[in-house]
Amino acid sequence: MTDPILSIAGVSKTYAARGNAAAVTALHSVDLDIRRGEIFALLGPNGAGKTTLISIVCGIVVPSTGTITVDGLDAIAEYRQARRRIGLVPQELSTDAFESVLATVTFSRRLFGRSANPAYIEQLLRDLSLWDKRHAKIMELSGGMKRRVLIAKALSHEPDILFLDEPSAGVDVALRRDMWVMVRSLRDRGVTIILTTHYIEEAEEMADRVGVIAGGKLLLVDDKAALMTKLGKRTLDLTLAEPLATVPAALATWAPTLEHDGHTLRYVFDVTGEGTGIPSFLRAVGDAGIQFRDLDTAKSSLEDIFVDLVGERP
Numbered sequence: 473m474t475d476p477i478l479s480i481a482g483v484s485k486t487y488a489a490r491g492n493a494a495a496v497t498a499l500h501s502v503d504l505d506i507r508r509g510e511i512f513a514l515l516g517p518n519g520a521g522k523t524t525l526i527s528i529v530c531g532i533v534v535p536s537t538g539t540i541t542v543d544g545l546d547a548i549a550e551y552r553q554a555r556r557r558i559g560l561v562p563q564e565l566s567t568d569a570f571e572s573v574l575a576t577v578t579f580s581r582r583l584f585g586r587s588a589n590p591a592y593i594e595q596l597l598r599d600l601s602l603w604d605k606r607h608a609k610i611m612e613l614s615g616g617m618k619r620r621v622l623i624a625k626a627l628s629h630e631p632d633i634l635f636l637d638e639p640s641a642g643v644d645v646a647l648r649r650d651m652w653v654m655v656r657s658l659r660d661r662g663v664t665i666i667l668t669t670h671y672i673e674e675a676e677e678m679a680d681r682v683g684v685i686a687g688g689k690l691l692l693v694d695d696k697a698a699l700m701t702k703l704g705k706r707t708l709d710l711t712l713a714e715p716l717a718t719v720p721a722a723l724a725t726w727a728p729t730l731e732h733d734g735h736t737l738r739y740v741f742d743v744t745g746e747g748t749g750i751p752s753f754l755r756a757v758g759d760a761g762i763q764f765r766d767l768d769t770a771k772s773s774l775e776d777i778f779v780d781l782v783g784e785r786p
């Protein structure tokens with residue numbers, strides 16, 4: 473791969489035992505390279521280690537082992553320079569309740585040592601529909617507006633990499649839509665986006681590549697399309713002219729099932745499997761004298777793939 477913008481190598485994290493709580497290993501030797509300009513979705517159930525990984529990259533949590541390189545900079549030894557490249561939209565807003573929107577976002581930019589750029593901040597607030605609220609105090613804003621402020625803060629210093637931690641959690645439809653429009657336009661401008669999610673649809677809709685994490689282990693990383701093809705299954709449903717009581721022995725090779733009280737003959741196959749395929753199955757159906765009225769095919773969703781891998785719904 474050409475020159476990743478972010479490289480995570482052998483990163484583990486064990487939170488030490490405290491009081492009655494035992495030590496927790498939240499990450500087990502994670503290796504991950506993020507490509508310049510991609511939208512990467514880190515998909516995993518609660519407690520998988522997503523937030524821990526993001527927090528390590530952003531310098532909020534210290535890893536137990538491993539290295540992180542941000543655009544060629546060591547994220548620990550060259551923390552300030554590396555951190556300047558990164559914007560983080562956390563799950564919750566923790567400070568600034570009494571500040572105005574404009575002051576908060578302007579201050580965030582200064583924190584990263586960037587010179588003032590009122591025109592950029594104005595455009596950012598306009599893009600996030602916050603300009604009319606620029607003089608409002610954070611505490612006066614609705615939950616959705618506070619989320620928008622978090623995004624504005626994360627983008628205030630013009631980062632090259634944007635992390636979105638569970639961007640859709642507790643967000644209404646309008647904000648979600650605005651957010652995705654914005655993410656796509658940021659990507660078009662060359663910003664690399666990494667989002668964590670346990671919503672499959674989000675990964676399916678937005679990501680160029682997907683990484684599946686569970687129990688602190690990165691189980692796989694692949695192009696979304698390749699993942700769907702490689703691991704995807706296809707279902708062929710035949711709506712039968714006459715219902716069947718049992719699957720005819722002649723079709724045993726394909727192991728189809730009967731659904732809807734015998735009205736549907738369902739054949740599920742692995743797209744990469746040997747000897748599978750619709751034509752041979754349909755020939756066998758014809759040879760067995762089975763008539764059908766309709767035919768429907770469907771690909772498995774990322775959700776089905778995830779359940780196969782992780783053994784639970786995200």
Ligand SMILES: Nc1ncnc2c1ncn2[C@@H]1O[C@H](COP(=O)(O)OP(=O)(O)OP(=O)(O)O)[C@@H](O)[C@H]1O
Binds near residue numbers: 497498523
């Ligand atoms: N500060 C901490 N001290 C001890 N254990 C922690 C700490 N933070 C996280 N953990 C544990 O590490 C594991 C991974 O948690 P993490 O928050 O990274 O997962 P996550 O994938 O982001 O989950 P969620 O989707 O629920 O936010 C969990 O078992 C969690 O309880």
